[in-house]
Amino acid sequence: MENTKNTENKELPGKRVADSYTENVQILLQSTMNGYNRLYGGKLLEWIDMLAAVVARRHCGMNVTTAAIDNLQFKEPAYLNDIIIMSGRITYTGNTSMEIRVDTVAESLDGTRRLINRAYLVIVAIDENGHPVKVPPLIIETEEERAEYEAAKKRREYRQKRRLENF
């Protein structure tokens, strides 16, 4: 098969985690609730996917597509009128893929905050034909970013194994 990857573009300048860090804030309206007045998980998933795509686009400056969503844990429910604060950061870059972590916090009227969800998504940069293309490397600046990067490498190994086993 023809190699469609952007192999000529090896010297892309690196980008920092802070360069693509993105937040999204919502107030939970009735339209986002499920049948028993908790935030509908599918709606949260939509917001997570969108936020991760924004982070990935800001990192690579190209169109992107979601390859995988994992470690999607719903730790606590969120209720009508809660404020939802979502933060997305890039944790790892491969050749054409980026791992994005999205944390979701619910804030009640009294200001109490609780982490309700953490998700990791693999987003791939694509060209106009939908073929994967090389992304800029990640510049690691802090110990926390280093730890997240190392953990992401392990998650990537696990995903690759799972991908080979499933298909």
Ligand SMILES: CC(C)(COP(=O)(O)OP(=O)(O)OC[C@H]1O[C@@H](n2cnc3c(N)ncnc32)[C@H](O)[C@@H]1OP(=O)(O)O)[C@@H](O)C(=O)NCCC(=O)NCCS
């Ligand atoms: C994602 C997609 C572009 C990958 O294309 P592909 O021909 O399989 O390309 P590759 O095998 O070279 O994979 C490209 C990168 O994605 C990663 N990847 C692909 N599938 C993956 C998966 N299921 N889990 C984790 N990573 C994955 C690869 O590890 C590779 O990363 P790297 O370049 O950093 O090493 C292709 O599978 C696709 O278009 N999928 C549909 C995406 C979509 O429509 N998303 C919206 C959901 S409705």
